[in-house]
Amino acid sequence: MEIWSAEIRQSVLLTIELAAISTAILLVLATPLAWWLAHAKGWWTEIIASVVALPLVLPPTVLGFYLLVLLGPDGPGGWIASLWGGRTLAFTFEGLIIGSVVYSMPFVVQPIRNAFAAMGERPLEVAATLRASPLRSFWTVAVPLARPGFLTGAVLGFAHTVGEFGLVLMIGGNIPGRTKVLSVALFDYVETSRWREASMLAGLMVIFAFAVILTMTLVDKRAARAAA
Amino acid sequence: MRRSEPGRINAAFHGKLGNFTLDVELSLPATGVTAIFGPSGCGKTSVARCIAGLQRMADGFCAVDGDIWQDGSSFRPVHRRPIGYVFQEASLFPHLSVRRNLLFGARKVARAPIAFDEVVELLGLAALLDRSPHHLSGGERQRVAIGRALLSQPKLLLMDEPLAALDRTTKDEILPFLERLHETLSLPVLYISHDMAEIERFADHLVLMERGRITGSGPLHALRSNAARLPGTIEGRHGDCSVRRKRVGTRMTSMPIDFHDIDPNRVAAILYRPQDDVDGLLADFARNLVRSGERIGGVVQRNVKDGAGCQIGMQAIDLMSGTEISICQPLGSGAMACKLDAAGLAEAAVAVARAIAADVDLVVINKFSKQEAAGEGLRDELADAIAAGIPVLTAVPEKCLDAWNDFTGGIGTTLLCERGAIEGWWLDLSSRIKRARAARLPADAPAALLADHHVG
Numbered sequence: 304m305e306i307w308s309a310e311i312r313q314s315v316l317l318t319i320e321l322a323a324i325s326t327a328i329l330l331v332l333a334t335p336l337a338w339w340l341a342h343a344k345g346w347w348t349e350i351i352a353s354v355v356a357l358p359l360v361l362p363p364t365v366l367g368f369y370l371l372v373l374l375g376p377d378g379p380g381g382w383i384a385s386l387w388g389g390r391t392l393a394f395t396f397e398g399l400i401i402g403s404v405v406y407s408m409p410f411v412v413q414p415i416r417n418a419f420a421a422m423g424e425r426p427l428e429v430a431a432t433l434r435a436s437p438l439r440s441f442w443t444v445a446v447p448l449a450r451p452g453f454l455t456g457a458v459l460g461f462a463h464t465v466g467e468f469g470l471v472l473m474i475g476g477n478i479p480g481r482t483k484v485l486s487v488a489l490f491d492y493v494e495t496s497r498w499r500e501a502s503m504l505a506g507l508m509v510i511f512a513f514a515v516i517l518t519m520t521l522v523d524k525r526a527a528r529a530a531a
Numbered sequence: 532m533r534r535s536e537p538g539r540i541n542a543a544f545h546g547k548l549g550n551f552t553l554d555v556e557l558s559l560p561a562t563g564v565t566a567i568f569g570p571s572g573c574g575k576t577s578v579a580r581c582i583a584g585l586q587r588m589a590d591g592f593c594a595v596d597g598d599i600w601q602d603g604s605s606f607r608p609v610h611r612r613p614i615g616y617v618f619q620e621a622s623l624f625p626h627l628s629v630r631r632n633l634l635f636g637a638r639k640v641a642r643a644p645i646a647f648d649e650v651v652e653l654l655g656l657a658a659l660l661d662r663s664p665h666h667l668s669g670g671e672r673q674r675v676a677i678g679r680a681l682l683s684q685p686k687l688l689l690m691d692e693p694l695a696a697l698d699r700t701t702k703d704e705i706l707p708f709l710e711r712l713h714e715t716l717s718l719p720v721l722y723i724s725h726d727m728a729e730i731e732r733f734a735d736h737l738v739l740m741e742r743g744r745i746t747g748s749g750p751l752h753a754l755r756s757n758a759a760r761l762p763g764t765i766e767g768r769h770g771d772c773s774v775r776r777k778r779v780g781t782r783m784t785s786m787p788i789d790f791h792d793i794d795p796n797r798v799a800a801i802l803y804r805p806q807d808d809v810d811g812l813l814a815d816f817a818r819n820l821v822r823s824g825e826r827i828g829g830v831v832q833r834n835v836k837d838g839a840g841c842q843i844g845m846q847a848i849d850l851m852s853g854t855e856i857s858i859c860q861p862l863g864s865g866a867m868a869c870k871l872d873a874a875g876l877a878e879a880a881v882a883v884a885r886a887i888a889a890d891v892d893l894v895v896i897n898k899f900s901k902q903e904a905a906g907e908g909l910r911d912e913l914a915d916a917i918a919a920g921i922p923v924l925t926a927v928p929e930k931c932l933d934a935w936n937d938f939t940g941g942i943g944t945t946l947l948c949e950r951g952a953i954e955g956w957w958l959d960l961s962s963r964i965k966r967a968r969a970a971r972l973p974a975d976a977p978a979a980l981l982a983d984h985h986v987g
Binding site: 425426428429430431432433434435436437440443444447448450 | 583585608609610611613614615616618620622624625626635636638679680683
């Protein structure tokens with residue numbers, strides 16, 4: 304099938320790679336952050352929470368602009384990169400990962416935070432009275448109980464990274480094989496009037512979005528059944 | 532009490548707690564079951580949480596069996612304290628099977644003092660092991676929670692109202708397990724409850740709490756009998772706790788009472804007919820005594836009337852604290868058949884126990900009627916007060932006179948249902964007591980001997 308061209312395959316694979324790596328990094332960063340947000344009681348908690356949630360409201364291009372300034376040759380990112388002789392992260396795959404992580408953070412933090420908050424202190428208190436260290440309580444009680452939150456967070460983080468356009472264009476550009484992800488490729492095809500490829504990609508995205516929503520609904524249902 | 536002693540639990544916690552201050556000093560034997568009893572919101576749960584380390588009071592001290600868990604400079608985190616904690620809700624881990632819940636805190640020691648099979652057998656869990664907590668009844672869950680706490684090999688088991696969230700039937704299903712637990716394991720237990728009936732079934736030692744303070748502490752049987760006359764000696768008598776009190780019948784003092792060395796003048800029963808307002812008479816008499824500064828305790832009742840003067844209920848009053856215990860509604864309009872419900876009765880029982888422990892000059896208990904004649908109600912409290920040698924005033928309906936005489940063995944005086952008769956009895960008795968006291972000749976010789984013995 305000629306339509307499944309190397310070009311399209313490349314951008315699909317690149318997109319999946321970007322989303323997978325971003326999601327992994329997101330889970331690692333969001334978990335302690337969500338834990339802290341769910342348990343801290345100070346007034347500054349909500350300030351941090353609002354900062355994390357900013358990408359929900361900000362236009363992605365604004366976020367992309369600031370990241371570009373930060374990562375570009377004249378920004379602090381460029382300065383740090385120059386210390387070890389590396390090049391700047393703007394218009395690179397790594398830069399895209401950083402951008403995606405920042406952009407998708409609220410979608411991952413929020414469900415995990417809610418899951419931690421919903422379980423309350425009691426299971427952890429019980430674990431502590433059963434001689435479980437805080438670390439053991441976390442892994443054997445908190446994480447399993449928050450599993451639906453983790454699943455929702457991971458799926459949302461992955462899906463948002465796949466679908467992001469404005470931010471990717473700002474800090475990644477449109478370099479085939481390096482930063483040309485699905486959404487940018489679609490835009491590119493439309494620009495150059497390659498409608499067959501464009502509709503192919505758009506269709507793929509629709510199927511993907513449908514699968515994501517269906518998966519989440521099923522996961523939710525399963526979790527609700529397990530809790531009943 | 533801020534010192535560590537082997538064989539004892541010493542704890543002190545001071546600090547603000549919601550709208551009152553927790554101000555607690557405890558020294559308890561690290562054996563047997565100690566019940567902390569008090570109304571909801573009195574801070575008893577906080578005491579348990581502080582001992583467990585779940586709550587941290589800045590000004591606190593806690594030492595168990597020679598081991599300091601908290602003092603001015605150190606605070607041992609919960610997971611390093613050898614405790615078992617049973618919460619009001621079972622709080623099982625929903626993602627683990629019953630077996631894995633039970634084994635969560637079980638440590639891999641070769642010779643654990645509390646074995647898995649033993650706990651399964653003791654609590655009847657064999658059929659539940661592979662089930663998920665979602666598929667257990669409330670009572671089954673609580674049994675698993677108790678087993679789980681036991682298997683963490685605690686040196687102290689804290690139970691925070693483990694039965695409060697359960698209905699009557701389920702409670703009755705679990706209580707025998709708790710009793711077996713107490714008989715089988717030599718594990719000190721701190722049992723928090725607001726239900727005196729539960730406590731009476733298996734506690735050895737009782738701590739009374741109210742509004743963040745301890746209002747009494749001692750062996751259960753001492754708080755309920757002779758030794759309670761001598762508050763100073765209660766603390767010195769912890770040794771008795773190890774002796775398990777045997778229950779006879781439904782409640783402990785259903786056994787015959789030996790009143791032979793009680794001064795008969797000290798026990799008075801107002802004999803009344805159905806048409807007499809004995810409640811009002813007794814309540815007014817007691818109120819006057821309280822006003823004139825006499826040290827009296829016990830429970831009286833007063834009719835509650837609506838605007839038209841029609842009786843709509845009954846209110847019991849704790850004479851020592853002046854607090855109203857409960858209002859109960861009559862069964863039908865104008866019916867006089869209203870009585871305290873189970874909770875009110877338990878509170879009334881504590882009011883009397885506290886009065887006995889405080890060694891008041893007179894205990895008023897309203898009244899010895901059909902319930903008491905049948906061995907229920909406040910019969911045990913009446914017996915305790917009489918046995919403690921404290922003057923007792925009660926009211927007996929004419930039709931229950933025989934039951935009353937059987938109960939007391941015929942000692943005591945009967946009074947007419949008239950204000951003059953009651954006041955006359957009290958004036959005579961109190962003046963004799965005061966004379967005896969002034970002459971430093973205790974009116975009650977056996978109690979005095981006991982006092983000397985313990986002081987010496």
